[in-house]
Amino acid sequence: MTVQTLAGKEIVIGVTGSIAAVETVKLIHALRRKGAIVQPVMSTAAQGIIHPDALTYASGRPTITRLSGMVEHVTFCGDGGSAALLLIAPCTTNTISKIACGIDDTPVTTFATTAIGCGMPVLIVPAMHHSMYRHPAVIRNIKTLASWGVGFAGPKIEEGKAKIADSDEIVLRCERAILGRPLAGKKVLVTSGACREPVDDVRVLTTRSSGRMGQELALEAYRLGADVTLVHNDTLPCVQNVPVETSGEMREAVKKYLKKGSPDLYISAAAISDFAPQKVDGKIASGKPVTLDLFPLPKLIDSVLKHKTRVIAFKIGRSPLPEAKALLARGAWMVVTNTPESMGAATGSYRVLSGKTKTGIPVAGTKEEIAARIWQEILSGMEKTGPA
16 A cells, blocks of 8 residues: 555646656556646647657546646745645756746746745656757756756656656655655665675575665655665665665675764564575585584674663564563664564565554554654654753
């Protein structure tokens, strides 16, 4: 189940004359799955690429193709307007430059002038040929808009084109713009996923962890306005990804981060290897029994607990409460427990422990739902305890 982070929030989506306009139907669907109410607005050039009826069908609202005596731009994006965000996706160089110069000659640019004038959040998603994106005037105009507080998503530079950002990234940036940014100015470090310890040249020792829990916690931190660094073996949008494979690489990555200063929050959601074999050069021959000696590895969380930061630890086991309470006694700010059944699964059951709590607060659902609930508890705890 998708968490309705944008439930009841109205987003005006302005569509301009880029071929990437064909992606708009998918984007509108993605926003509506998050609970948003979407109102499309199109320039004349955009209507030559995709028909307004397609956006009307996707949004469930009549697409605005011209401004009338109903002053739609004021109703949605003016002082006291009903919209929470103006999203312009895709946005051409022509539209970027017009907005930066205060030129209103399309419905989209008029909506933009109105939204910027009243201080409403505005997010622009550029899409054009790469040479156009590199034009000095376009670069200057983007800087001008950014200085006014306008946000930008992408573009992706591929095949000589500045392509529209992926829908997932655009939705994330919309969430961040709308949700109030309670973590603005905060630095969050997350370790996530399984580590892979080499056995020989082709085999590894690992766990069933998918890394989904850590990823969802990192994405939720981004939605809430934090500067997020994620140490794992995958790639997520909108966060600083630090790729690692082994527990040793993860420890070194965290050590390097901590040398620059402590984060405001460290979330240890990774299934970091407790043991590693002595790697064998080549490939161990198959067909015969093999004995592996496993050697204990240093505990990463022990080194992080020495720093002045809030540490949210994870503890897995059949009866993890005693170990969780021991972690709290050693200085962890919060501990989240789960059972082995949650590892690698799309859903799970967890408990959030902090302070003098005895059994913790139960949290269950999809990993996205669980991450949202854990962050609710983190924010509540931060309000009660103040600065770290």
